[in-house]
Amino acid sequence: MAANVETYITKIEELDKKGSGKAIVWRDTGEVNPKKLKLNIPQTLVGETVKVTVENPERKWAIVAADEIIEEHPERVEPPCPHFDRCGGCVWQHWSYTGQLEEKTNHVKKVIAQEGFDPSLVAHAIGMNEEWHYRNKMEFTFSKDGSLGLHEQGNFRKVIPLETCLIAGNDMVDATMEVVKWTKEHCLQGYDKDTHEGLLRHLMVRQSFTTGEMMLGIFATESPSGPLTTAVEDLVSRITTMYPQVKSLLWLENRDWADRTQSENTHVLAGRDFIYDEMLGYRYRLWFDTFFQTNPIQAQKLVELALEMAQPTKDDKMIDLFCGVGTFSLPFADKVGSLAGIEIVEASIESAKRNAKDNDVTNTYFLAKDARRGIDEVLETFGIPNLLLLDPPRSGAGGKVMRRIGRAQPDKIVYVSCNPDTFATDIKELEPFGYKLKQVQPVDLFPHTIHVELVALMSRE
Numbered sequence: 001m002a003a004n005v006e007t008y009i010t011k012i013e014e015l016d017k018k019g020s021g022k023a024i025v026w027r028d029t030g031e032v033n034p035k036k037l038k039l040n041i042p043q044t045l046v047g048e049t050v051k052v053t054v055e056n057p058e059r060k061w062a063i064v065a066a067d068e069i070i071e072e073h074p075e076r077v078e079p080p081c082p083h084f085d086r087c088g089g090c091v092w093q094h095w096s097y098t099g100q101l102e103e104k105t106n107h108v109k110k111v112i113a114q115e116g117f118d119p120s121l122v123a124h125a126i127g128m129n130e131e132w133h134y135r136n137k138m139e140f141t142f143s144k145d146g147s148l149g150l151h152e153q154g155n156f157r158k159v160i161p162l163e164t165c166l167i168a169g170n171d172m173v174d175a176t177m178e179v180v181k182w183t184k185e186h187c188l189q190g191y192d193k194d195t196h197e198g199l200l201r202h203l204m205v206r207q208s209f210t211t212g213e214m215m216l217g218i219f220a221t222e223s224p225s226g227p228l229t230t231a232v233e234d235l236v237s238r239i240t241t242m243y244p245q246v247k248s249l250l251w252l253e254n255r256d257w258a259d260r261t262q263s264e265n266t267h268v269l270a271g272r273d274f275i276y277d278e279m280l281g282y283r284y285r286l287w288f289d290t291f292f293q294t295n296p297i298q299a300q301k302l303v304e305l306a307l308e309m310a311q312p313t314k315d316d317k318m319i320d321l322f323c324g325v326g327t328f329s330l331p332f333a334d335k336v337g338s339l340a341g342i343e344i345v346e347a348s349i350e351s352a353k354r355n356a357k358d359n360d361v362t363n364t365y366f367l368a369k370d371a372r373r374g375i376d377e378v379l380e381t382f383g384i385p386n387l388l389l390l391d392p393p394r395s396g397a398g399g400k401v402m403r404r405i406g407r408a409q410p411d412k413i414v415y416v417s418c419n420p421d422t423f424a425t426d427i428k429e430l431e432p433f434g435y436k437l438k439q440v441q442p443v444d445l446f447p448h449t450i451h452v453e454l455v456a457l458m459s460r461e
């Protein structure tokens with residue numbers, strides 16, 4: 001039976017959490033009251049008038065693509081990437097970069113105002129001078145025919161084969177395309193998530209923008225020896241010849257049913273099992289599973305801003321909560337008396353310790369623990385800090401951790417956030433402890449996406 005289809009002309013009222021336009025249409029169904037239909041329309045902007053066709057409009061809500069943009073937003077631009085229509089990588093390529101930064105700034109203002117803070121404390125978001133090819137790490141998924149790509153918008157099961165990627169570093173894209181050529185020439189099959197059959201799962205590619213060193217890691221369901229020996233030898237030969245900057249070529253066995261980039265058995269096909277990266281003159285070793293900021297140019301600005309806001313001195317005793325591999329810890333440790341870092345991932349803490357050693361930083365103490373428990377332990381063993389920096393994951397630090405920080409009464413708190421919503425609710429917890437929000441600086445680490453980071457300063461009155 002043919003589906004009921006209706007066409008409407010409607011106006012975009014606001015954006016949803018995924019960056020799509022939201023509109024409401026009132027359908028005249030012949031009944032006394034018209035029926036409300038909520039629409040989420042990707043790739044549209046607030047104020048635009050659009051034409052949409054909806055199948056089965058009797059439902060209350062639908063996600064639909066616009067058939068036509070009848071009245072365009074003045075900041076609408078032509079998306080430069082050929083995959084923009086389908087790829088879920090970046091959703092705002094149709095919006096000028098100035099417009100994106102304006103939206104990100106306003107979003108931070110809005111969420112902190114909702115918690116009762118003064119939005120005029122929020123400065124305009126710091127954007128990039130060159131807002132393409134900014135990522136130093138990508139994870140592509142193999143499709144069944146051996147192509148590599150990213151997941152389709154709104155459909156995690158489908159992979160869009162890519163010919164290019166405008167947010168990944170240029171060398172990284174070239175090397176990725178060479179891997180695709182290799183899979184096709186050797187007729188190697190991608191892994192099928194439904195049947196759990198096939199060889200190749202993901203390609204992880206990361207490159208330091210400072211040292212130039214690159215890592216390529218192929219996640220596969222079989223060992224690289226035996227029947228795969230000839231193909232793998234060819235891969236090593238072409239990658240090492242064509243890309244001498246690849247200092248780590250890895251084959252990572254992963255037979256797990258979970259769709260994650262993890263390894264049960266790591267084979268170093270060429271070079272070492274890590275690459276060197278540098279930020280602000282500090283050297284970091286990155287393994288395939290080490291978290292490191294993925295936009296190094298803007299991440300450096302985050303560290304510089306945190307230093308500027310905190311104004312650390314040798315008299316300071318500091319805690320770096322959610323410290324990862326020490327991206328903030330090392331530059332701060334050189335300026336404060338002593339620093340304790342807390343982080344849940346043990347491998348990151350091991351890495352932070354090694355990074356401190358490699359950089360001759362000797363006044364640090366790192367603890368691998370959940371922040372909720374680690375903070376008590378550090379307060380007991382290390383003492384009360386007068387400076388505290390926290391950089392939690394998107395879910396935020398949570399009330400318990402924030403109240404513990406409040407009770408410890410450091411003079412200054414620098415909050416680095418990758419989610420303004422959880423930032424706003426977290427800092428609300430500090431108010432009863434006498435803290436005032438002084439400054440909020442949004443920084444754009446992910447142009448053409450909805451994400452925005454920020455650095456903020458709170459201090460005791």
Ligand SMILES: C[S@@+](CC[C@H](N)C(=O)[O-])C[C@H]1O[C@@H](n2cnc3c(N)ncnc32)[C@H](O)[C@@H]1O
Pocket residue numbers: 291292293322323324325326327328342343344345348369370371372391392393394418
């Ligand atoms: C946004 S990253 C920041 C890492 C680091 N500051 C950096 O810039 O590289 C957040 C970090 O918090 C860690 N993390 C997540 N949940 C945690 C928890 N409950 N306790 C401690 N650390 C946690 C993650 O492993 C991750 O390294």
